[in-house]
Amino acid sequence: MASGIPCETTPEAPRSVDPPEDLRPCERRALHEFRARLEDAIVSNQQLVKASGREKSKSRVACSADPTEDPREESLWGIPLLPSQGHEGTDVILLKFLRAREFKVSDAFAMLQKTLRWRREFGADSILEEEMGLPELEDAADVNGTDREGHPVCYSICGAFKDKDLYRRTFGSKERREKFVRWRVRFVEKGIQELSFKPGGAGSLLQVIDLKDSCSPDMKELRSATKKLVSVLQDNYPEFVVKNIFINVSLRYYVYYALFSNLISPRSKSKFILVRPSKVLETLLKFIAPEEIPVQYGGLKREDDDEFSPEKQVSELVIKGGGMATIEIPVVEPGVTVVWDITVVGWEVTYKEEFIPDDEGSYRVLIQKEKKIEESVRNSFYINEPGKVVLTIENRTYKKKRVLHRSKSKPTIPLYNLLNQTKHPIA
Template sequence: MEAASPISVHQQDPHPESSPNPNPNPLKKSFVTSLMEAATLRSPSFREDTYFVSNLKSSERKSLQELKQNLRVSSNEQVSMWGVSLLDGDEKSDVILLKFLRAREFNVEQSLQMLIKCLSWRKDFEADGIVDEELGFKELEGIVAYMQGYDKEGHPVCYNAYGMFKDKEMYEKIFGDEEKLQKFLRWRVQVLERGIKLLHFKPGGINSIIQVIDLKDMPKRELRVASNHILSLFQDNYPEMVARKIFINVPWYFSVLYSMFSPFLTQRTKSKFVIGKEGNVAETLYKFIRPENIPVQYSGLHRPADNLQNSLPKPASEFIVKGGEKVNIQIEGIEAGSTITWDIVVGGWELDYSAEFVPAAEGSYTIAVEKVRRLSASDEAIHNSFTTKAAGKMVLSVDNTASRRRKVAAYRYVVRKSTPN
């Protein structure tokens, strides 16, 4: 058994060092894991458009100008989308027009047809005012589809999980007839429109969102009709609005299907896909999204109650727990009478966790704040606090000595000193 690896942190140091990289001794990969890696690695990373007109090819700039001219000729009134006038000819309108051009590979005629149909749909659907509507889906908010936080590049993130519809009663309640389906589709568009309101529509700015799709327990056969409607709506009316699609909790057969159909997908479409390894939600999401912005059900540190705070979430520090390793996070320099509050999570847990306070005075007894306990893969982040009576340090321990599997983890803390009465 290896000795515990300490991560010593003075309570005023915002950048603690993480544990060293694991020793190179990988286990033999399963067939499914190899397929998933192949599906992910075969596609290069998506390079999002900057929307600077100066960076366009001459043929692309020409297409943009032609689309503007044709739109003016075909429109008898001012046309706008997401609060941006498309006939002003400014950089914001250029961003939107370039999205339609990119979706049709800069074919001006096809791009114009797509744009006109989209404008007509938005008018009929009353999409411009949908964000403020009360549609009555409280039980789905924060579960089925919702905007939460940003990725490391600043893109708003939309989470999607349809596992709750494996319950037949819930499925019938939401999708039982055509009227219910149409109302759900309206709600789903509302969620997307909320995310679009966060975009800049400026060259070099944030002009698209991230989609995280949770495939756990998804009843794919029952949801086929709804899924086709959603896909059609988004493809026809929200071109180039997604920078990346991250699939998590991926069943084994998904990677096989992806490998079969991958040759029929465009390179641009494939480059937006990230297919997470089975059972590695945290490791997949941490690559793109900081832990404090990831919901606790996905091995992050964000809880719905955090939305009630007016300030940005306190940044977390990430670290690695090697297989066969125990890591101690030591938060030092805590003064007497201070209250320390912390959050800690390990992706997939399946290890032992404990917390203790070690007084600085020689001969003092260590206080067991949280006794050693085994945490399962389904457990969410730990959130706790402790008020000290003496100066000392807090030690948070995660013991992975019983496993050979490397895991990603994150923690954060705040120390509030006591104030005299």
């Protein structure tokens, strides 16, 4: 089929869902042409997946050339590629390749062919069922929650490799480095399982890469494996990352990035965000709600949290430089435990907690004496009389501070009452 002919003008136009409304006319034409070219290649049983030069020298059989396979069943990430099947996810996949190649249809088609060939050579379609035997790397990567737009958030913790024994077992040889790349691709495939390939759905990942304790000059093997990984992901996972947020970036890494960035395409580079340690929470809050940010990064999310659900509303207050603010949690009925979370963007404030009873004849209780707050705080206090828990935050810097907090009350039977009921059960 001649290049440049939109699919509306072909005698047998592929049946498909309507293109997204946000596409410009030239982009719509490119999508129509891509559909038609792909349809023609699959229906006419052309060799969609071209063999590499090495494979051609070994055999005349194409790398995808299983004569029992029906080319009409070609798919990517579970989405059929044949446009005339009318699957709602087909255009979503095709647009990823088009956007990665600036809507140049020939380049996008060539990229799709290379990706299909690579997946078959690499075994990417079956990698999730593969047992890699690397349980020690579980602390180095995690898919944890979603961002404000519903994109799954993938965390990579490079500092896990400061353990010299783990570093040697992971990067000590070429074979181990290749296995690491394979493990990391598996992690990406796991994240893709959380995506939506429906038009308008969250079809990409947000990546947070924590570089704390990872820029030692001795970690050249890690950098080498990372370069290869970036190349693999850039070539075969187009538009699958909405942003790459590098946090806890040191000066050494800024220098390294300046040298390394020439290997990254301009489009991919535009998605990179480098964040200094003091700006981690502030930056993550632009993309992720505080209740979805793990506590180690200043957020309010704790593993296996049985106190607060993600739906629990988080409140915010702003304290001007040199100012002070209080958060009051009133308790009308006694016999409850008050639980609260609090975190501060930028830290550098002092903080204390106390219980003030309504009865003027009762004593105030200092729950937490004044201290500097340098991490997310969770605390609780049992209330046996009406009153209020008061959290006092003082900002002695000249910059304004954002305070994020939430609280709840839950009925509680004190332990001594339970023990007393056990000894003297009620008749």
